[in-house]
Structures are given as C-alpha cells and as structure tokens.
Amino acid sequence: MRAASIAAVALLLAGCAWNSGHHGSYATVAAPSDAQAMATDSLAELVKLYPPAISRVAIDPAANDDGFGSALADGLRRRGYAVVEASGKRGGDATALPLRYVVDQPTPGFYRVMLTVAGQSLTRGYTIGEAGVAPSAGWALNLSGASPELVERATRPDLPPDAQQVQAELAAVDAGVAPQAALVPAAAPLRASGYREPSNVVSVPVPPSAPSYTAQRAVDARDAEIADADARVRQMAAKVAEYQEADTAVRTMSAKVAKMQGELARAKARRSAAAAGWRVQFAAFRTDRVARQYWRTLTTKRPSLAALTPRFPRSSKGVTFVQAGPYRTVAFARAVCGGLKATACIVVKA
Secondary structure, three states, X not given: OHHHXXXXXXXXXXXXXXXXXXXXXXXXOOOHHHHHHHHHHHHHHHHHHOOHHHOEEEEOOOOOOOHHHHHHHHHHHHOOOEEEEOXXXXXXXXXXXXXXXXXXXXXXXXXXXXXXXXXXXXXXXXXXXXXXXXXXXXXXXXXXXXXXXXXXXXXXXXXXXXHHHHHHHHHHHHOOOOOHHHOOOOOOOOOOOOOOOOOOOOOOOOOOOOOOHHHXXXXXXXHHHHHHHHHHHHHHHHHHHHHHHHHHHHHHHHHHHHHHHHHHHHHHHHHHHHHOOEXXXXXEEOOXXXXXXXXXXXXXXXXXXXXXXXXXXXXXXXXXEEEEEEEOOHHHHHHHHHHHOOOOOEEEEO
16 A cells, blocks of 8 residues: 555656656766666666567657666667657657656655656656665556557566566676576477367168068068167267267366476476576675675676676675576576676576
C-alpha cells in the first residue's frame, strides 16, 4: 500500500513538471554511479515498452554536468536504438519518438526520475543509501491514449525465475565489461511426441452361390455361419475400439504427466543454477564498512561498474568480500573479468 501511494504521488507531481515544459536535471546527482544506476534502470523499462528494433528516439543533448542524460543516451545507442539528437528544434525527424526526462530531488535523500515518450509518462523514485540509489517503488505509468501494443507490453507477465541472472548479464553487457556473444541463449522447449492409432479393418469374403439345391442349402448354412462370425467380429471390434479409446486416454495422461515432470525437472534445475551460479570478486576486507567504501571508490573511478550488482558476503572467519553477480556460467563471469581490464578480478563460485 505504501509503495502504491508513493507511485501515485510521484505520478501526480510528474504532471506538474511536464506542464512546465522543461527537460533535463533539476538536481545535480552527486555520485556518477547513482546517475548511471538510475539511467540503467530507466533504460530497462524503456526497452520493455519500446523495443529497440522498431523504435527511433529523439532526445535533446545532455548538458555537460548531466550525468543521467549522458548515460541514458549512451545506453540507448548500445541497446540498438536509432537516437536522434533533437537540439530543441522543431520540424525534425517525424518518425522518431520524442523522449524527455526530468531528474529532481523533492526531498533530501530521494531522487525522482520522470520520463515522457510520445505523450506517455513514466515516473519512479529512488532512495539514497550507503550502497547507492535503490528504487523506492515500482514505475508509475500513464498510458492515456496509448496503443494496444504498448498497453500489452506494459501489462506483460514477469520474467522466469532466472531473470535476476539474465538482468545482471545484460547490465554487464550494457556497461561494456562483457561481450554480447557471451550471453547464453535460452533452451528450446521440449515437444511431446504424437500418437498414431492403429487401423483395424475386418472383411469376410462371400463365396459365389451354387447352382444346385444342395449347394444352395450349403451356401445358406455358410451364410449363417458368416453372419454369426461377422456379429462376433463386430462385437470384438467394438471392444477393441473401447480398449483403444482407453489406451488413447492413458497415453494422453501419460504425456501430460511426462510434461509436468519435465517442467518440474527444469524448474529444479533453474533453481539449482540460481542458487549456485558464479560471481566476480574484486577484493576482501576485515569489515563490511571498509568493503562498501571500497566499492563506492571503485565505481567513482569507473562509473560503468555501477551497472553491476554488488554483493558483500562474509566468511566464517570474519572476512567481507566485494563481489558482483551472480552469473549462470563460469564463461560469462570470466568474460566480465576480462572486460574489467586493469581492475583486479577473479571468478568464484556463488
């Protein structure tokens, strides 16, 4: 209820900001890592609503001190958007979606990001903590006048359980510390095999009629035997049909059970992979406070690292490690370490 209230207030205040006709940053984001983190989060929502392959975006050039605007424009280009810098002029590219943004700080310790794309607005708040900024609530969307395709993308169900790992890997690619080719494609779903019913055709030949009376009686007797045999065959065929129908039902049920077992096995495998995974480790310290201070210093020197998800696990001997991840494969974790270049980095099991 509190998150919904915050989102509603943010959306209401966003309307006032858009009516003023301004764009850019009202508040200077102190840490470049905070600006990068909010821009990365905004980019993820834009990618969900406006696919890069079919979207052209017109955005005003960012000011020299606007870290959020610069990070957002760079992220749009890396994700495959055709970015047109509008420069505040009218009559530009009519096919491009106009993108405007405002970053302000209505209260101490709280940033607010407001985006508008072709008349639809997106608003989200972020609290400022020791580890950087973190979303205080979900995105507040104003979809008045939106197309059915945009509404469908906005209300699309959540991602599968391993979405945290996939999101971390995409963030690493956006930060430029991992190659696009290192992403592991999702496994194709299994298909249940079909069932072919056997064909059963019963035919009884009828002998030609005999010319004589005795032969005719023999034929009549034979016809009676054939009719009796045909009746028994029909009864047997009816039972066979019942057995086949029951067998079809059993096979259908067995296929459903097998499918459910397969889905359960894949779910267990995904949970196991998510529980294990791999991380990259930068350093180790005796206290948690010193470890977090090291991460803030590191992201200040290299703002692109702010897109990674920091972890600060503590060992049984009281040592706090500075890590990022998790990632699904050791190959991807090594690729992240390779992208860090001069920064000390090793791959560890999560």
